[in-house]
Structure formats: structure tokens, C-alpha cells
Amino acid sequence: MKIFSAAQIREADQYTIQHEPISSADLMERAAGKCAEWIEDHFSPTQPVYIFCGKGNNGGDGLVISRLLQEHGYTVHTCIIQHSPNASADHTLKLQQLREAFPANITEIGDLSDFPGLPDNAIIVDALFGTGMSRPVEGWLAGVIHRINDLRSQHTVIAIDLPSGMIADTSSNHFAVVKAHYTLSFEFYKLAFLLPENAALSGEVHILPIGLSPDYILHTPTRYHLTDRQIIRTIYKPRDPFSHKGTYGHALLIAGSYGKMGAAVLSARACIRAGVGLLSCHLPKCGYEIMQISEPCAMCIPDKDTYFNTHFHTGLADARYKVIGIGPGIDTQPETARSFEQLLHSWQQPMVIDADALNLLAKNPKLLQLVPKNSILTPHPKEFERLFGPAPNDVERLALLSKEAVSRHLYILLKGRYTAMACPDGSIYFNPTGNPGMATGGSGDVLTGILTGLLAQGYTSKEALILGVWLHGYAGDIAAAEHSQEAMTAGDIITGLGQAFKEGI
Numbered sequence: 001m002k003i004f005s006a007a008q009i010r011e012a013d014q015y016t017i018q019h020e021p022i023s024s025a026d027l028m029e030r031a032a033g034k035c036a037e038w039i040e041d042h043f044s045p046t047q048p049v050y051i052f053c054g055k056g057n058n059g060g061d062g063l064v065i066s067r068l069l070q071e072h073g074y075t076v077h078t079c080i081i082q083h084s085p086n087a088s089a090d091h092t093l094k095l096q097q098l099r100e101a102f103p104a105n106i107t108e109i110g111d112l113s114d115f116p117g118l119p120d121n122a123i124i125v126d127a128l129f130g131t132g133m134s135r136p137v138e139g140w141l142a143g144v145i146h147r148i149n150d151l152r153s154q155h156t157v158i159a160i161d162l163p164s165g166m167i168a169d170t171s172s173n174h175f176a177v178v179k180a181h182y183t184l185s186f187e188f189y190k191l192a193f194l195l196p197e198n199a200a201l202s203g204e205v206h207i208l209p210i211g212l213s214p215d216y217i218l219h220t221p222t223r224y225h226l227t228d229r230q231i232i233r234t235i236y237k238p239r240d241p242f243s244h245k246g247t248y249g250h251a252l253l254i255a256g257s258y259g260k261m262g263a264a265v266l267s268a269r270a271c272i273r274a275g276v277g278l279l280s281c282h283l284p285k286c287g288y289e290i291m292q293i294s295e296p297c298a299m300c301i302p303d304k305d306t307y308f309n310t311h312f313h314t315g316l317a318d319a320r321y322k323v324i325g326i327g328p329g330i331d332t333q334p335e336t337a338r339s340f341e342q343l344l345h346s347w348q349q350p351m352v353i354d355a356d357a358l359n360l361l362a363k364n365p366k367l368l369q370l371v372p373k374n375s376i377l378t379p380h381p382k383e384f385e386r387l388f389g390p391a392p393n394d395v396e397r398l399a400l401l402s403k404e405a406v407s408r409h410l411y412i413l414l415k416g417r418y419t420a421m422a423c424p425d426g427s428i429y430f431n432p433t434g435n436p437g438m439a440t441g442g443s444g445d446v447l448t449g450i451l452t453g454l455l456a457q458g459y460t461s462k463e464a465l466i467l468g469v470w471l472h473g474y475a476g477d478i479a480a481a482e483h484s485q486e487a488m489t490a491g492d493i494i495t496g497l498g499q500a501f502k503e504g505i
């Protein structure tokens with residue numbers, strides 16, 4: 001799914017109005033109708049509804065929702081916030097229609113003292129501002145937002161299109177923003193919903209289709225995308241019946257150290273479950289038996305060193321590896337760093353670089369220049385900061401992520417609820433699968449294994465990244481459904497991979 005900017009959403013509205021054709025008032029009727037339907041499906045007419053409307057088109061939506069809910073027997077109080085002497089044309093029209101149909105219970109709010117007292121268990125509909133927000137809300141208007149937020153523990157707050165105060169495509173960190181339980185948004189996810197800094201604000205997001213022009217959607221390029229099944233199906237390649245294990249590549253995984261062999265085992269298992277043809281694991285001597293016993297499908301190459309991987313840069317050409325995955329549990333010993341540097345001087349195909357290998361890059365940033373083009377780097381936010389520095393907010397962090405991916409020709413992901421994947425072509429994909437049960441040691445090692453396994457099979461770096469992160473999250477969701485978010489382990493994510501391949505594509 002494409003993620004459009006606020007300006008593009010306005011263009012999509014206008015394009016639809018001109019080409020469907022449909023009047024803007026009718027498009028508003030359609031959008032607000034979807035919201036009213038959703039509210040009717042989820043809440044009973046016995047609950048009082050308070051709709052707070054701004055004077056733009058988001059407020060216009062609120063006025064239509066008010067009329068439609070009253071037509072279906074709900075008791076609605078409509079509060080129009082007088083933030084400006086001017087109202088949009090559609091707002092004016094919809095207010096007139098509301099006054100004609102249901103003249104009672106329409107009040108104007110000119111400052112905070114006009115804010116109504118609410119009966120128990122009300123539904124608050126936030127239709128103050130939508131995609132027209134361009135600056136922080138201040139003064140008594142910010143007070144209205146704070147008042148709504150103070151009431152949220154006793155009532156249900158439903159934001160229309162986006163929580164008021166939130167800006168669709170830039171950071172609204174530290175602004176006054178409504179904290180919604182639900183956000184009913186039109187046609188597309190907004191970038192703002194995917195940012196960790198807004199996690200507490202949008203609540204459960206429901207995207208309601210309002211029939212914006214498919215032509216516009218198809219032909220308008222965007223920088224941001226949300227991975228969905230449609231994208232995954234264009235990437236996934238079913239196996240050729242005449243294929244053999246050579247078809248699916250030989251991967252080398254460099255992982256583990258004394259006390260951290262679990263990371264190597266998890267990564268190796270995930271790589272095998274992701275479909276690699278052959279897997280060799282370069283391990284410290286202490287890990288040899290652990291791996292052989294834990295994962296008989298993996299071949300093992302013991303290092304000269306008992307406790308750490310220190311000589312993994314030799315013998316690579318002879319083995320004809322298709323891809324190298326490096327990092328889980330390798331530690332950051334000087335000998336490991338030296339071997340990594342030598343590896344980077346000799347290896348020119350894409351790699352998957354994770355965990356301590358990222359920390360080695362952060363310690364010696366000039367090594368970043370040696371990382372082969374099209375490699376995949378998989379930092380979590382702390383590792384990202386060590387590598388590329390801090391950012392003042394999530395939107396600027398995305399800009400930094402993208403800048404590094406483009407300038408270095410690397411694929412860099414930033415882990416989180418919606419893992420962001422930056423590509424060298426400037427695009428950024430967000431992944432929706434996964435859950436907080438995956439916030440447990442070893443989940444990242446599993447991802448490294450999956451990505452390495454997919455690259456070995458011949459998926460391009462972009463394909464492996466988008467598909468791998470999707471499958472990882474999907475398998476995590478299967479694990480959570482089976483074991484609960486609390487009890488699931490990184491190993492359960494690997495077990496879920498089979499079902500993820502069967503049902504997630």
C-alpha cells in the first residue's frame with residue numbers, strides 16, 4: 001500500500017472529484033458515512049455521542065457523522081470549535097443541513113469555559129483537524145485537546161482521519177495531540193501512524209476505503225510504502241519442480257561466541273527454515289558440538305580460536321558461498337574485528353550484517369565504506385544510533401536512514417513495531433506484521449537467518465528484505481497466537497515460519 005503525503009491526499013481528493021466525477025460535498029458524505037457505519041457497528045445508540053468539529057473539512061466530516069448517527073437514533077451533541085471566523089464551503093453546507101434536520105444540541109465553543117460536561121461513558125468524536133494541520137495547535141485550542149485527553153479514561157475517543165494536532169507526514173513530537181482509542185482514517189495509512197513517537201496517540205487504526213481514484217493511486221509515485229500481501233505476492237517465487245539444493249544457494253553464517261551460541265543456533269535454524277540450499281556455520285571451537293547436535297542440517301567450520309570467531313576471512317573463494325550473514329553473538333574482540341575488516345576487503349557480494357558486526361562497524365566507521373553494495377544492515381534503534389548518530393525526531397531519523405541507504409547503496413532496516421526498510425532507490429517500506437511478543441532476546445538473530453536464507457535462494461536484496469521481514473513478523477504472530485505474547489520465544493518464531501510461508505503469502 002502506498003503512503004501518500006497530506007498534499008498528495010488533497011490531490012487524490014481533487015482528482016477523484018474531477019474524474020469520477022463526484023462533488024466534494026458527496027465525497028465528504030461518503031467518507032463520513034463510512035465513519036458513521038463503523039461507529040454504529042461498534043457502539044450502541046444508548047451511548048451519548050459528543051462530536052467536536054473544527055471549521056475545515058475534517059469538521060465537515062464531523063457534522064455529517066452527527067446527522068447520520070441522529071438519523072439512526074443516537075443522541076448526539078455537536079460542538080463547533082470557533083478557532084477561525086471562516087469555515088470551509090463544505091463545512092458551511094453540512095452545518096446548514098444538520099441544522100435543518102436536527103437543530104437541537106448544536107453548540108459553539110469560543111473558549112475553554114464553553115467546554116461541555118459529559119455524562120458517563122460517552123463517545124467523543126474528534127473532528128477538529130485532519131490533513132489540513134500544518135502547525136502546532138496552541139492557546140485555548142490546545143486546551144480543548146488537553147481536556148479531551150483528560151476525559152479519555154472515562155470515555156471512548158474516536159479520531160476522524162487522524163488525531164487532531166497530529167501532522168500526517170512530519171513530526172508532531174511534543175505538540176498538543178488528541179490521544180485516541182480509535183482512529184478512522186480514509187483510504188491510506190498516514191506516515192504519522194507508523195512512527196514510534198506517535199505510538200500512544202492514534203490507538204487502533206482502521207482504514208476506511210472511500211473510493212478515491214484507483215487511477216491516481218496507481219500512477220502517483222510515493223516514497224513510503226506499507227508492505228501488504230499484494231506486494232509480497234509479487235516477490236515470492238514458488239520452487240521449480242526440477243530444482244535441487246544447488247538452486248537455493250550455499251550460505252555462510254558467521255555467528256556465536258562462548259556464552260552466546262544460542263544466537264548462532266537460532267540464526268542457523270531460521271536460515272534453514274527460510275529455505276536455504278546449504279548452510280555452513282563458522283563457529284568458535286566451543287560452539288562446534290553445540291551446533292552439530294542442535295541443528296544437524298547445518299555444516300560447521302570451527303575457528304582456530306576456542307571462544308571467538310577470529311579467522312573467518314579465509315577460504316571463502318573456494319567454498320563459493322552465495323551470501324554471508326554475520327553478527328549474531330560474535331562479540332567485538334579485537335581479533336574478530338581484524339578478521340571482519342579482512343573479510344570486507346575480500347568479499348564483494350551482498351551480506352547480511354547484524355548485531356555485534358554492526359557494533360564493529362560503529363567502532364570503526366571507515367569500514368562502512370567497504371561494505372559490499374546491496375548488503376542488508378539490520379540495526380535496532382540503539383545500534384542505528386551507534387552507527388549513524390542521533391536524530392531529534394522519528395521523521396528526521398527516517399531521513400537519516402534513507403540518506404545512508406541511498407549514499408552507500410545499502411539496504412538498511414530500522415527495527416520496531418513497524419520496521420522501516422530503506423532502499424538505495426530512496427523508497428522506504430514499513431512492515432505491519434509482528435507483535436510485542438517478539439521483543440525478546442533472539443528475535444533479531446532469527447531475522448538475520450531468514451534474510452541470509454532468502455538471499456542465498458536468489459531473491460534480490462530488496463525482495464529478501466521485504467519478504468523476510470514480513471515472514472518474520474507473520475511467524476511471530478503465529479507464535480503469539482499459539483503461546484501468548486508473553487510466553488512465546490524466538491524459537492517459536494522459527495517454528496511459525498512454515499505456517500507463515502503457507503498462509504502469509
Ligand SMILES: NC(=O)C1=CN([C@@H]2O[C@H](COP(=O)(O)OP(=O)(O)OC[C@H]3O[C@@H](n4cnc5c(N)ncnc54)[C@H](OP(=O)(O)O)[C@@H]3O)[C@@H](O)[C@H]2O)[C@@H](O)CC1
Nearest residue numbers: 013024028031056057058129130131132133135136137161
Ligand atoms: N473533499 C475532500 O477533500 C475530502 C476531505 N475530507 C476531510 O477533510 C480533511 C481535510 O480538510 P481541510 O483541508 O479543510 O483541513 P482540516 O484538517 O479540516 O483543517 C483545516 C482547518 O483547520 C485550521 N487549522 C489548521 N491547523 C491549525 C492549527 N494548528 N491551529 C488552528 N487551526 C488550524 C485551518 O484554519 P487556518 O489554517 O485557515 O487558520 C482550517 O480551518 C481530511 O482530513 C478529511 O477529514 C474527507 O471528507 C474526504 C473528502
Ligand SMILES: Nc1ncnc2c1ncn2[C@@H]1O[C@H](COP(=O)(O)OP(=O)(O)O)[C@@H](O)[C@H]1O
Nearest residue numbers: 415416417434435436438439441442443444445
Ligand atoms: N512491538 C513489536 N512489534 C513488532 N515487532 C517487534 C516488536 N518488538 C520487537 N519486534 C521485532 O523483533 C525483533 C527484535 O530484534 P532485536 O532487538 O535485534 O532482538 P535480539 O537482539 O534480541 O535478537 C525485530 O525484528 C523487531 O522488529
Ligand SMILES: [K+]
Nearest residue numbers: 126129162164
Ligand atoms: K481529527
